Amino acid sequence: MVTAPFEWGTEAFTPEVTGDILQCTSQSGLQGQINLSDILGVLPGEDSSSSHTVLFLVKPEGHNHGDSIAAVGHLEKTVISCLPSSLTQFLVKVPEYLQHSEPVQVVVSVKSGTCQAQTIFQDLVEPLLTQLSVKYEVHETKSTQTITELCESRFLERARAGTPQTIVLLSGDGGVVNIVDYFYRHTQSVQTPPHIALIPCGTGNALACSIGSRTGPSSGLKSLIRGTPTPIPIFATKLSPGSQMIVDEGRQKVPLGDPNASHQTLYGSVTVSWGIHAALVADSDTTEYRKFGNERFKIAGMKLLHPPDGSAPHKFKGNVTYSERDDQTGEVSEKTFEGDEHMYLLASLVSRLEYNFVVSPKSEPLDGSMWFMGWGPMSGEEATRLVVLAYKGGLHVDDEAVTYAKFEKLRIDFKEDSEHWRRICVDGNIIAVEKDGWLELTKEPRQLLNVIKPH
């Protein structure tokens, strides 16, 4: 709403709220307007005067609607001489988790999404922390290993020692994956779980979208100043020996662990998939594709559903079994997913993989229940119809072609000859399972990390 050149200055404005607009008038007759949806918070004045400071987001011109990363904008503040009752909902005091003795650790993952994390930090996060007088330290990623190195050098040690810490993570799901993976592989317990505040800067931002944040960074800022630390539910994916992570845009493979061990385990907080979903994430994980933002998934997906040679989409061969718990009796029963050919199989701890892509509409934020949905071989057109329904609030799960179930444990025995079709996706990482390999997915009982959940 606010036109970019308006100078708010330091003088106090008389506020008046009309509809969803805060109208501010200065003594000298200057007038500015703030859309209520752009207000991040209102801070009481330091003295006992009735003046308050309104912190709000100014979006670039032409981006007045929505909350996309393309429209980063900047943080602005203005002083109002009193607090209209309709603004009391925005009152904030600096939360306890931003006032620990250790400075807040801000991690800026510079290659996330369309590489806007540094701008989002400079224009939004840093001014907000400064305004709140929060002590912080900034770490910009220098490589794919930076976040893991920070876990090793700082975060895990502090958590084990019982030192309260808050990590503000400007990344996509990848940053969370790095922290989850390091903690769950390296410790059985911590004295004080770190609190992670997500400022979504990635492509999908599944975890942020599924805990109630919208797609863009301003929703992350709102949760940062008025959220509740809540345990992040985690799954454990056991993989048959010899499974390897595919890295460097598909050019290299790295063993997941000791190849002589009976299995390898990967931990995650979002999703495990096989079939079209895993293939499209793998195919689109290149610098070239990343330029398209979250369109990259759609472009790669269309190629898989409509192969350029005109053939039918691939039929993924394997056996899928799962166990379901009866909510009333608590009894657990074993089920087999129909047929040994599949197209789409996705298990999830979250409802959304992108803000509008609702894979599991019955998942509640951070409730810890695991759902899977999937369907067998069909034409590219039919599969596109189901995906479109997922973009309409998750309507695909009501379609008779789709299996949608809450499960306790899921197992896949792969029967594919070609490694290309044995690629699975675990929270965005791509793993090639060995020929005749298997995967077993269960909930992880340890609770080592919290995320700041928006109110």
Ligand SMILES: Nc1ncnc2c1ncn2[C@@H]1O[C@H](COP(=O)(O)OP(=O)(O)OP(=O)(O)O)[C@@H](O)[C@H]1O
């Ligand atoms: N300085 C850097 N040099 C090289 N790679 C980096 C650097 N910083 C971050 N990366 C890598 O870039 C990727 C960014 O992943 P992230 O999940 O944050 O974003 P995304 O993939 O766009 O979003 P999402 O996972 O939500 O779809 C990670 O693999 C991370 O390790």
